[in-house]
Amino acid sequence: MRIGVVTFPGTLDDYDAARAVEAAGAQAVPLFHASDDLKEVQAVVLPGGFSYGDYLRCGAIARFAPIMSSIITAAEHGFPVLGICNGFQVLTESHLLEGAMIRNKDLHFICKDQPLVIENTQTMWTNGFTAGQEIVIPLKNMEGSFQCDDATLARIEDEGRVIARYVGENPNGARNKIAGITNKRGNVVGLMPHPEHAIEDLTGPGTDGLTFFTSVLQTLVGR
Amino acid sequence: MALDTVSIAETTPNNEQPWRELGLKEDEYARIKSILNRRPTSSELAMYSVMWSEHCSYKSSKVHLKQFGEKAPKSDALLVGIGENAGVVDIGQGYAVTFKIESHNHPSFVEPYQGAATGVGGIVRDILTMGARPIAVMDPLRFGLADAPDTRRVLPGIVAGVGGYGNCLGLPNIGGEVVFDETYAGNPLVNALCVGVMKHSDIKLATAHGTGNLVVLFGAKTGGDGIGGVSVLASETFASGKAAKRPAVQVGDPFAEKVLIECSLEIFAQDLVVGIQDLGGAGLSCATSELASAGSGGMDIQLEKVPLRDPSLSPEEILMSESQERMCAIIEPSKLAAFMKICKKWDVTATVIGQVSEGDRLKITFNGELIVDVPPRTVAHDGPVYNRPIAKPAYLDSLTCAEVPTPSKGAELKAAVLKLMSSPNMADKSWVTSQYDRYVQGNSVLAQPEDSGMIRIDAQTNLGVAISTDANARWSYLDPYEGAKLALLESCRNIATTGAKPLAVTNCLNFGSPEDPGVMWQFSETVRGLADACLELGLPVTGGNVSFYNQTGSVAILPTPVIGVLGVIQDVRTRTQMGIKTAGLDLYLIGTTDDDLSGSEWAYLHGVMGNTAPKADLAMEQRLINLLLDGQSIFEAAHDLSNGGLVAGLAEMTLRYTVGADLAVSVNLFSETPGRVLVAVKPEDAEQLTALSNKFNITIAKLGTTGGDDLIINDAVIPLSELSQAHSETFPKLFG
Numbered sequence: 001m002r003i004g005v006v007t008f009p010g011t012l013d014d015y016d017a018a019r020a021v022e023a024a025g026a027q028a029v030p031l032f033h034a035s036d037d038l039k040e041v042q043a044v045v046l047p048g049g050f051s052y053g054d055y056l057r058c059g060a061i062a063r064f065a066p067i068m069s070s071i072i073t074a075a076e077h078g079f080p081v082l083g084i085c086n087g088f089q090v091l092t093e094s095h096l097l098e099g100a101m102i103r104n105k106d107l108h109f110i111c112k113d114q115p116l117v118i119e120n121t122q123t124m125w126t127n128g129f130t131a132g133q134e135i136v137i138p139l140k141n142m143e144g145s146f147q148c149d150d151a152t153l154a155r156i157e158d159e160g161r162v163i164a165r166y167v168g169e170n171p172n173g174a175r176n177k178i179a180g181i182t183n184k185r186g187n188v189v190g191l192m193p194h195p196e197h198a199i200e201d202l203t204g205p206g207t208d209g210l211t212f213f214t215s216v217l218q219t220l221v222g223r
Numbered sequence: 224m225a226l227d228t229v230s231i232a233e234t235t236p237n238n239e240q241p242w243r244e245l246g247l248k249e250d251e252y253a254r255i256k257s258i259l260n261r262r263p264t265s266s267e268l269a270m271y272s273v274m275w276s277e278h279c280s281y282k283s284s285k286v287h288l289k290q291f292g293e294k295a296p297k298s299d300a301l302l303v304g305i306g307e308n309a310g311v312v313d314i315g316q317g318y319a320v321t322f323k324i325e326s327h328n329h330p331s332f333v334e335p336y337q338g339a340a341t342g343v344g345g346i347v348r349d350i351l352t353m354g355a356r357p358i359a360v361m362d363p364l365r366f367g368l369a370d371a372p373d374t375r376r377v378l379p380g381i382v383a384g385v386g387g388y389g390n391c392l393g394l395p396n397i398g399g400e401v402v403f404d405e406t407y408a409g410n411p412l413v414n415a416l417c418v419g420v421m422k423h424s425d426i427k428l429a430t431a432h433g434t435g436n437l438v439v440l441f442g443a444k445t446g447g448d449g450i451g452g453v454s455v456l457a458s459e460t461f462a463s464g465k466a467a468k469r470p471a472v473q474v475g476d477p478f479a480e481k482v483l484i485e486c487s488l489e490i491f492a493q494d495l496v497v498g499i500q501d502l503g504g505a506g507l508s509c510a511t512s513e514l515a516s517a518g519s520g521g522m523d524i525q526l527e528k529v530p531l532r533d534p535s536l537s538p539e540e541i542l543m544s545e546s547q548e549r550m551c552a553i554i555e556p557s558k559l560a561a562f563m564k565i566c567k568k569w570d571v572t573a574t575v576i577g578q579v580s581e582g583d584r585l586k587i588t589f590n591g592e593l594i595v596d597v598p599p600r601t602v603a604h605d606g607p608v609y610n611r612p613i614a615k616p617a618y619l620d621s622l623t624c625a626e627v628p629t630p631s632k633g634a635e636l637k638a639a640v641l642k643l644m645s646s647p648n649m650a651d652k653s654w655v656t657s658q659y660d661r662y663v664q665g666n667s668v669l670a671q672p673e674d675s676g677m678i679r680i681d682a683q684t685n686l687g688v689a690i691s692t693d694a695n696a697r698w699s700y701l702d703p704y705e706g707a708k709l710a711l712l713e714s715c716r717n718i719a720t721t722g723a724k725p726l727a728v729t730n731c732l733n734f735g736s737p738e739d740p741g742v743m744w745q746f747s748e749t750v751r752g753l754a755d756a757c758l759e760l761g762l763p764v765t766g767g768n769v770s771f772y773n774q775t776g777s778v779a780i781l782p783t784p785v786i787g788v789l790g791v792i793q794d795v796r797t798r799t800q801m802g803i804k805t806a807g808l809d810l811y812l813i814g815t816t817d818d819d820l821s822g823s824e825w826a827y828l829h830g831v832m833g834n835t836a837p838k839a840d841l842a843m844e845q846r847l848i849n850l851l852l853d854g855q856s857i858f859e860a861a862h863d864l865s866n867g868g869l870v871a872g873l874a875e876m877t878l879r880y881t882v883g884a885d886l887a888v889s890v891n892l893f894s895e896t897p898g899r900v901l902v903a904v905k906p907e908d909a910e911q912l913t914a915l916s917n918k919f920n921i922t923i924a925k926l927g928t929t930g931g932d933d934l935i936i937n938d939a940v941i942p943l944s945e946l947s948q949a950h951s952e953t954f955p956k957l958f959g
Contacts, residue, residue: 012393016665053478197662
């Protein structure tokens with residue numbers, strides 16, 4: 001199994017994402033923003049970071065990278081894509097997912113071990129979890145507060161497309177404590193916290209994050 | 224202004240020049256004229272003024288710092304020593320590690336966010352320049368009183384700047400300090416440490432060799448920011464009534480630096496450079512003169528080729544600009560195409576601005592006119608050296624002993640513990656550290672609030688390094704010689720409690736004005752103490768930084784030598800954490816406790832300084848380090864005792880995972896006697912601990928057992944919920 005990990009200028013967690021992909025048992029394939037070649041990968045991870053310095057708006061410039069045109073086309077045909085943090089922002093800017101992220105409610109960068117509850121286990125990236133399962137993975141970002149209009153929020157909720165919600169105090173002011181959502185088809189998932197930083201006890205808060213990566217392998221094997 | 228060329232300078236020897244405004248003293252200006260046998264051109268004057276500033280030339284500290292060389296212990300670990308951008312040590316398995324601390328104090332007072340941000344950026348480029356991939360940062364910070372209005376301006380800005388820049392570079396921030404004292408009001412200390420790793424064969428040096436090789440400037444374009452930052456900002460005491468110095472602070476672009484890091488590492492991997500230097504303080508003046516001076520001496524620069532953000536900059540300004548995120552490389556012509564290809568891939572601007580030349584002169588032209596013609600060594604290395612007057616300060620004769628109540632039981636003790644642990648210096652710092660990314664790169668084994676930060680270097684062999692930075696400025700105030708030794712020992716203990724072996728030392732020496740003989744005495748005693756202790760412990764000093772002029776009017780900061788120690792751990796999986804995780808463990812105090820309240824946190828809370836610092840017992844501390852390393856496998860938790868003494872150590876160990884303890888303590892709970900460590904062991908390992916105590920001749924005492932929801936000391940019951948609230952609410956209350 002080949003899973004691509006995209007590097008934009010300013011991407012930071014590409015190394016970690018590749019490590020998580022390998023820990024799950026797949027081969028991590030580096031994909032560079034300037035090429036539209038997906039190198040025959042079967043899924044793609046858009047990792048966290050500050051693509052293009054986040055200078056215009058998080059993810060707004062990355063959306064126009066050549067690699068994204070290939071990813072957007074493929075995703076519209078069911079290709080699995082996981083966007084983590086800045087990757088989630090790229091997905092909303094690409095209109096593969098709804099909503100947008102604004103600054104955390106207290107206007108500080110937050111780095112903490114965050115409890116989440118997994119709600120939708122039907123997506124390609126969450127099918128290894130059980131519904132209602134509580135997990136802990138790091139949350140680390142400045143613009144992590146998920147926002148959308150009321151109608152969109154109602155639609156996302158009605159269609160059961162919230163994949164994970166913050167447990168306990170709302171860390172960043174996200175609407176309905178939303179930490180991650182999926183598209184209708186369940187192939188595109190965006191998540192603000194970082195599963196790639198929770199794949200071993202030694203360097204993270206645990207191994208809960210690994211299931212996102214093993215889930216997609218399960219999906220691909222089952223095809 | 225007309226271009227001031229060498230030929231004009233030769234024909235107009237008596238032109239008035241603004242040497243005083245540029246921070247030069249009269250004799251220094253005379254010396255420049257005698258070196259050149261004429262008056263300097265305005266460009267030359269700019270170069271000499273920034274390079275001969277205190278910040279760049281170490282003119283007041285040089286005579287003392289040479290002790291680090293003279294007293295250097297024999298060490299096989301040292302691969303590159305003092306003088307390069309950063310020292311490099313061998314950690315085994317073919318890996319070399321480089322680490323260094325630098326100060327960015329003055330800019331951070333003027334413009335907290337950008338000052339702190341560019342402090343991180345500068346030290347990261349120093350590490351990168353050695354050929355290493357930066358792998359972690361740490362930031363020891365010091366501020367005026369926590370509730371002072373200006374601290375509310377300075378602290379949030381500095382923390383956001385450290386985080387804003389470091390987070391965007393993808394470097395985990397794994398430790399540091401946050402300390403408050405009134406002397407830092409107006410003089411906040413922002414010290415930034417970076418550590419990087421490389422293979423031995425990848426070490427790069429700042430040197431320009433090989434006639435005909437090209438000088439390439441790459442990275443950000445040059446702008447008007449930071450001009451005169453070095454000479455005006457860092458080398459002169461702040462005084463009220465002067466014009467705002469804001470324009471002299473640089474502005475950072477972390478995205479440009481992140482791209483520059485990746486670009487440089489790819490260039491290093493293909494072995495495309497002869498020498499490399501980053502552009503920090505003193506910008507191009509520093510990079511060109513240092514590269515040339517470390518090589519054969521000859522270099523020709525065509526200054527008009529420097530890409531500018533602001534086309535109106537004069538040649539003098541281009542030479543002095545401290546625009547960030549720039550590097551200067553020396554490249555063989557045959558490798559230029561490959562070099563440029565990598566820069567293009569990362570969208571990094573790269574421009575050939577000159578050549579290594581025959582001879583020993585640095586010659587800079589601007590549109591064909593010769594504006595600089597100097598021996599580079601006179602700019603970079605042969606700056607003035609001052610043996611400044613030294614005098615033991617008078618305050619030392621009027622100190623009185625620290626008489627403060629130290630409760631040992633009951634409600635009095637409970638109230639004291641809550642008071643101590645909620646005080647700004649002892650309170651939970653997560654308000655600060657949660658603004659830093661500690662996870663990125665996936666190798667952070669330990670980060671704050673652990674005793675040291677620890678990074679895995681090799682995922683296959685589990686080789687790792689630990690780093691700690693420490694200072695106790697009040698002890699240094701009472702006795703700078705002992706204070707420096709004690710800071711080093713604390714840092715070593717912090718390394719050893721986590722299971723790593725101390726290997727090398729770096730330092731950042733923050734002091735008041737060197738023109739004050741009392742400050743110079745503090746400084747000279749500090750250097751002497753640190754050099755003596757490093758020699759005795761066999762630890763090489765790999766580099767460091769001196770920051771003078773940290774004073775407002777006649778009030779200097781407490782002498783603050785921040786000591787960084789790097790340690791090596793063969794298997795990071797065996798590291799020891801500081802928090803108690805389970806009930807039923809025995810808690811032991813290793814080391815003896817005296818009545819050391821002078822300079823302590825508890826005395827400080829009572830407004831008392833005291834009169835004497837503890838004497839550093841190097842032989843005992845070395846045995847303690849050996850004991851900790853030998854006993855690593857039986858320690859379920861271990862925590863160094865420092866600020867706040869035993870009671871603070873107990874509070875921190877129990878609060879970490881909310882596992883309490885029931886203890887009987889007969890020694891002074893608030894004393895800060897050095898050389899002590901708390902350890903938790905399984906009852907069945909107690910015999911082994913006793914054996915270690917005998918083997919290394921170090922006292923141990925069982926204090927009690929772990930468990931429950933309270934910290935119980937003698938008959939004082941302190942619910943952890945109450946303690947946790949007191950400990951954690953201080954920072955949010957102060958800073959929002």
